[in-house]
Amino acid sequence: MKYICRLGICFLFLIFLGCGEKNSLQSYLALGDSYTIGESVSEFERWPVQLVASLAEKNVFLNSPEIIAKTGWTTDELQEGINQAPLNYPYDWVSLLIGVNNQYRGKSIKEFENEFYNLLSQAIMFSGNRKERVFVLSIPDWGAMPYAIDNDIQKIAEEIDAFNQVIYQLCAKENVRFIDITHLSRKVSDYANWIAKDGLHPSGTQYSKWVLEILPFFLNTKND
DSSP states (O other), X not given: OHHHHHHHHHHHHHHHHHHSOGGGSXXXXXXXXXXXXXXXXXXXXXXXXXXXXXXXXXXXXBOOOEEEEOTTOOHHHHHHHXXXXXXXXXXXXXXXXXXXXXXXXXOOHHHHHHHHHHHHHHHHHHTTSOGGGEEEEOOOOGGGSGGGTTSOHHHHHHHHHHHHXXXXXXXXXXXXXXXXXXXXXXXXXXXXXXXXXXXSSBOHHHHHHHHHHHHHHHHXXXXX
8 A cells, every 4th residue: 555655646746847847856867778667567666756756755856767778778778878868967866777688698797897887987977977976776686587487597696696796896996876676676586566567577566665775875965
């Protein structure tokens, strides 16, 4: 019931955003793939949208998230998407979540490291070089989902961990906040309602748990 109520609040808040003075709201750019665009969930269940609604409850007001993401994108495809997007930066906040499709397609981790670093550098630039306004989410473990039942889930987990270690190290190098949500993606066997109808992606309920992990980053960052 609490989750349904939160979705209602999210819907009403988006209406408010559409009617209000956008200049008085902070801007937010979300870069990613299917997890960020919210494959198999509604617009209101996307984690960036839920994040904006949850922050409003804490008196932190952001505009509707500007999302550059597409299901299936790898790091190089996200880069192409960014190149083609008419971005109006600097943004007040920037998030980055990418890499699961690099692992899924068997792309090299070295190639990923180079391409991810370029994306991270751009995310920092899009924030007006305010690294404290950029955050990166870890790659979820799709091997924990029902879709992966005929795959080597141990191998998937190990490779996801290796990709996430690269992300963590690059974030540490650039002093950018790394937020681990992978542990949540691995709990789906205990919570059937954390799985979207396609059996592969998180549900809106799981995304709401991601938001709880992200909120402290915003609330503990100076908003000026």
